[in-house]
Amino acid sequence: MTDKAATNGEGERLLGELRLLAADVDPVPGEVTLFANAALDWRRMDAALAELLSDSLLEQESVAFARSGVTSTRAVTFRASDLVVDLEIHDADPGLALLGQLDPPAKAEVHVQRDDSSIVARAEADELGRFRLELPAGGRVRLLVRRESGPPVETSWISV
Amino acid sequence: MDPAESLRAAAAGDQTAWQAIVDRFSGLVWATARAHRLSRDDASDVAQTTWLRLVEHLDRIREPEKLGAWLATTARHESLRVIRHGSQEQPTNEPDLFEAPDDDTIDRLLLDRERDGLLWRAFARLSDRCKALLRLLLSDHEPSYEEVGAALGMPIGAIGPTRMRCLDTLRRSVDLQELSR
Numbered sequence: 001m002t003d004k005a006a007t008n009g010e011g012e013r014l015l016g017e018l019r020l021l022a023a024d025v026d027p028v029p030g031e032v033t034l035f036a037n038a039a040l041d042w043r044r045m046d047a048a049l050a051e052l053l054s055d056s057l058l059e060q061e062s063v064a065f066a067r068s069g070v071t072s073t074r075a076v077t078f079r080a081s082d083l084v085v086d087l088e089i090h091d092a093d094p095g096l097a098l099l100g101q102l103d104p105p106a107k108a109e110v111h112v113q114r115d116d117s118s119i120v121a122r123a124e125a126d127e128l129g130r131f132r133l134e135l136p137a138g139g140r141v142r143l144l145v146r147r148e149s150g151p152p153v154e155t156s157w158i159s160v
Numbered sequence: 161m162d163p164a165e166s167l168r169a170a171a172a173g174d175q176t177a178w179q180a181i182v183d184r185f186s187g188l189v190w191a192t193a194r195a196h197r198l199s200r201d202d203a204s205d206v207a208q209t210t211w212l213r214l215v216e217h218l219d220r221i222r223e224p225e226k227l228g229a230w231l232a233t234t235a236r237h238e239s240l241r242v243i244r245h246g247s248q249e250q251p252t253n254e255p256d257l258f259e260a261p262d263d264d265t266i267d268r269l270l271l272d273r274e275r276d277g278l279l280w281r282a283f284a285r286l287s288d289r290c291k292a293l294l295r296l297l298l299s300d301h302e303p304s305y306e307e308v309g310a311a312l313g314m315p316i317g318a319i320g321p322t323r324m325r326c327l328d329t330l331r332r333s334v335d336l337q338e339l340s341r
Binding site for chain 2: 014018033037040055115
């Protein structure tokens, strides 16, 4: 065996030892495994997905805002095949205020669901497709939108 | 596991197929969040969101054979979101592979003071880049370079050479500690 191959082999052996150590020191938490296994129950049955299209939290500008201590509004957009949902998320002491706009505009019933299945807020969108929701901050939520016509729409999950 | 087959079955509600996907990639998703230096709480949040994202997308994964890379990319984006959102303070007494341990921590985890302590300290001394890369490679079901690249936002071509360099540094650090004992 060449020297190089010997050092490589030694490195790989250390990697194997470290893998055992990592399994002891930093295992996947049991609660995460339980949650992941149960997550299939969240799959859509009859609704269409409005996918997360943009989130200002993931864009560079908002980092500068966050660092400078200026409270900025978070803007989130979801898109389904026949519906766009725009959301502005404001801090509203206590909790959050969500201002929403459906495009194309339509009257609709909008629910906010948490990842324990509970509905934490509900509102009616007016004929211009506007709605306002108030909910506690924290956790993972999604919107359920039922229009007078068309299939119900579920948005992607977001952390608030 | 055939990812395409498992995804199809899971989309139809087959819990066994879903569980096979979770078993296969759970370590990769977790390691991706931890490689971003998130606390266990924040990493749990990232992992859970990542699994919900996959459930949302069960019927729209375009390249099932790249499912691992898709999950790693999703976990990376969620990790960056947590970092930018301002995560909670790092709890001080949770075991952290990236920081050199004290003897109490080693005893609490029922580890071997000598060998495990030496390895852990050598790992903690590596550069941040090396620690992030090796943390990924330490997940069970060692991830492909494509998955590692997706998890760390690293060009695939850089992974092999970086891996070799990091393992080399690790080996020398272990040798040195053994000498100085």
